[in-house]
Amino acid sequence: MSNLSQKTFCLxxxxxxxxEHDSERIAGMLESHGAVQVDSVEDAxxxxxxxxxxxxxxxxxxxxxxxxxxNIPLPEGSALAKRMVCIGGCIGQRDGDELPAKxxxxxxxxxxxxxxxxxxxxxxxxxxGGHHVExxxxxxxxxxxxxxxxxxxxxxxxxxxxxCNNFCTYCIVPYVRGRERSRAIEDIAAEAAGLVADxxxxxxxxxxxxxxxxxxxxxxxxxADVLRAVSQTGVERLRFATSHPKDLTDxxxxxxxxxDNLMPSLHLPVQSGSDRILKAMNRRYTAAHYLDxxxxxxxxxxxxxxxxxxxxxxxxxxxxxxxxxxxxxxxxGYSQVFTFIYSPREGTPAASMVDDTPRxxxxxRFDSLVDLVQENxxxxxxxxxxxxxxxxxxxxxxxxxxxLVGHSPHNVTVHAxxxxxxxxxxxxxxxxxxxxxxxxxxxxxxxMVRD
Ligand code: SAH
Ligand code: SF4
Ligand code: F3S
Numbered sequence: 001m002s003n004l005s006q007k008t009f010c011l012x013x014x015x016x017x018x019x020e021h022d023s024e025r026i027a028g029m030l031e032s033h034g035a036v037q038v039d040s041v042e043d044a045x046x047x048x049x050x051x052x053x054x055x056x057x058x059x060x061x062x063x064x065x066x067x068x069x070x071n072i073p074l075p076e077g078s079a080l081a082k083r084m085v086c087i088g089g090c091i092g093q094r095d096g097d098e099l100p101a102k103x104x105x106x107x108x109x110x111x112x113x114x115x116x117x118x119x120x121x122x123x124x125x126x127x128x129g130g131h132h133v134e135x136x137x138x139x140x141x142x143x144x145x146x147x148x149x150x151x152x153x154x155x156x157x158x159x160x161x162x163x164c165n166n167f168c169t170y171c172i173v174p175y176v177r178g179r180e181r182s183r184a185i186e187d188i189a190a191e192a193a194g195l196v197a198d199x200x201x202x203x204x205x206x207x208x209x210x211x212x213x214x215x216x217x218x219x220x221x222x223x224a225d226v227l228r229a230v231s232q233t234g235v236e237r238l239r240f241a242t243s244h245p246k247d248l249t250d251x252x253x254x255x256x257x258x259x260d261n262l263m264p265s266l267h268l269p270v271q272s273g274s275d276r277i278l279k280a281m282n283r284r285y286t287a288a289h290y291l292d293x294x295x296x297x298x299x300x301x302x303x304x305x306x307x308x309x310x311x312x313x314x315x316x317x318x319x320x321x322x323x324x325x326x327x328x329x330x331x332x333g334y335s336q337v338f339t340f341i342y343s344p345r346e347g348t349p350a351a352s353m354v355d356d357t358p359r360x361x362x363x364x365r366f367d368s369l370v371d372l373v374q375e376n377x378x379x380x381x382x383x384x385x386x387x388x389x390x391x392x393x394x395x396x397x398x399x400x401x402x403x404l405v406g407h408s409p410h411n412v413t414v415h416a417x418x419x420x421x422x423x424x425x426x427x428x429x430x431x432x433x434x435x436x437x438x439x440x441x442x443x444x445x446x447x448m449v450r451d
Contacts, residue, residue, distance in 0.1 A: 003123055005034030008075065010044035014062060015052025017206055017241060018177070019089050021157035022115050023050045026088070028147035033119045037149070043075050046084040046122065051091035053172055055343035059091065063103070070105040084108065084125060088115060090176040093135055100131040108132045112177050113139040116146055142183050152394060154201045154429035160188050160226055161207035166244065168271075169282045169349040170314065170342060173208055180207075182214050185221045189229040201429070202237040202392060203230060210240045211247035224251040231259040236431065237392065237409065238262050242269060246284045248293055256301040264301055265335075265411040268293065269309035273328030274321035277314050280353070287328055294332055305380070305410035307336035312369060313362035314342045315353035322365045329372055335380045335412060337373040341366055374441050381412065381439035388435045388449055389414065396424035404448070406432070413443040419450065 009030055013023040026048060027037055038044050049066055053059045066087060074083050086108040087099055093111035100106050107125040110118050113136040121132040142159055150156055163178040164171075192203055205226065207213065213223040231238055238261045245268055255262055268290075272278050275286045297304050310325060329337060341362060344351040391406040391414045404418050404427055416434045418424060436446040 002033040002119070003126055004030060004046075004119060007035045007045045007080075008038045008043055009035050009046035009048060010038050010041050011048050011050065012065070013050045014058060015050075015054060015090065017157060017204070018112075018159070018162070018208075019050045019052060020151075021159060021206060022089065022112070024148045024150055024157070025146045026050065026115055026118060027149040029116065029119055031149060032147050041069060041072055041083075044083070045074060045078050045080050046086065048086045048088065048118070051087060051089035053090045053094055053176065053345070055340065056345070057343065062091065066103055066106065080126065084122060086110070086118065086122065088112075088118065090172070093176045094172070096135040097133050100133065106131065109135070111135040113137070116141065138178050140181070142187075150200075152429065153199060154392070156195045156200045156203050157206050158188065158191060158195070158203050158230075159183065159206045160210060160223075161213050164208035165212070166209060166284075167282060167349075169280065169353075170311065170345065172345040172348060175347060177208065180209070180212060180216065182217050184217065185214075185226055185229055188226055189233070192230045192233045192235065196233045196235050199429075200235065201431070202239065203235050205230065205238070205240040207240075208242060209244040209247060211243050211249065211252065222249070222251065224249065224255060227252065227255050227259065227262060231255075231261050235261055239265065239411070241267050243267065245270065245290050245293055250296065253293070253296045253300050256297060256304055263409045263411065264304045265307070265409070266297060266304050267307045267309075268297075270328065270332075271309060271311050272314065272317075272321065273325035274317070275324075277317055277321050277325075280316065281311075281314060281350070287324065291328070291331065303410070305335040305412065306332060307338070307411075308332070308334055309338045309340065310369065311340050311342050312366045313357055315350055315355035315357075317342075317357060317362075317365075326369060326372060329369065329376065333376050333380055334373065335377055335410065337369075337376070339366060339369055339373065378439070378441040381441065381444060383439075384408070384410075384412070384436045384444050385439050386436065388433050389444075389446075390431050391416070391434045392431050393424075393427045393429065395428045404432075406434075408444065415443055415445040416448045419448055 011023050084107045088110040092109050099109045108121045125132045161182045163180040164174045165180045167174050211223050214221040273287045389408040393404050393406040397403040397405050402418050403415050433449040434446045435449050436444045438445045
């Protein structure tokens, strides 16, 4: 019997969907060894941190959180001498052997390429004590081959590529996730079919840049082929993240008009509206090209909700550069924008560029963009008022258990009162019709329509 049997563990997950997916695999694996997931660290004999180092603030906060865990006593009755603390994900990959020196109470360090080793490293740490660190530079396995414990049984991540070859000058991801590798299309289609047979209603195809799928495979299958293959499984909702504008093809855009189950939402990070900054970021497209893509998407399906990522305060960003970003955001009319203040990451080319814009100037730019985004989102959402939308229910609102929460096909959050005689638990995972009567910037609300 595994010495993980009956041990309790909790998981802390930070960062992007890659980490969320990896955490579902970690939970699945540990449970297959007999361990039991709990919600709070107080109840956990094992704490696993799946970390992110995309920006400095996240990085620092996380190290603080790992450090403070050593003061929390083990749950009563535990046979262990100390709580097992494991760090994986992107900080694990980046810092490797240095971590136990910085945080001596850390027992296991693993990386982004070997999550399957966690149970073995943990068992070794429990039986022998000491630090167990294993970081691989590169692996050919996909975490998808491991068991998974999905957060919601009806929704699944499906990685189609891992890693990134783009080397945007500000970004740490290529250094901590390695070079891009694609999964065989047959494996993706088979897994998608299995998920659908298992009751999954929503599949999100994952990759740092899903559009460059297949360049490393024989015959160079394209991302559009993957979308068609997964669509054919009949899954109710098909989504993907993330798209790089330089690789988004007309063929993929055309699928928004062709595939009924490809949801009308597209996350297309633009980062900046200034060609000078885009060049310095090594993004390899211009603002004009980006806007052409948006026009083409809207032509294929005017209902597509657009979202993006923006970095404010990249080294050397002038008022004029920022204005170009502001104008682009205004012109596109996004339903959601993730805005970030530039954060230098050691080892990336941008970290050694001259960065002399005063902090308060950057903050003012950031705030004005956030205001614009809020206005845009509010205006964008008004178009849903009066429409009846299919909503995939996730459960009830944290504030009011008689209000259901779910997402529209456009990935906008929807609230509606739960009709008498029904409850959130039985509605979760079903698709209900909601007639929208109110649209706010971040959610829609309305009433459930019963047939
Ligand atoms: N692969 C995805 C995004 C990965 S990171 C893509 O290319 O679209 C998610 C977002 O974090 C990026 O789109 C970018 O806007 C932001 N980001 C990445 N590195 C950053 C940094 N050093 N400082 C601030 N924001 C950053
Ligand atoms: Fe980072 Fe650029 Fe790759 Fe996205 S495409 S992960 S921003 S290097
Ligand atoms: Fe963060 Fe790693 Fe994702 S650095 S954004 S968790 S790939």
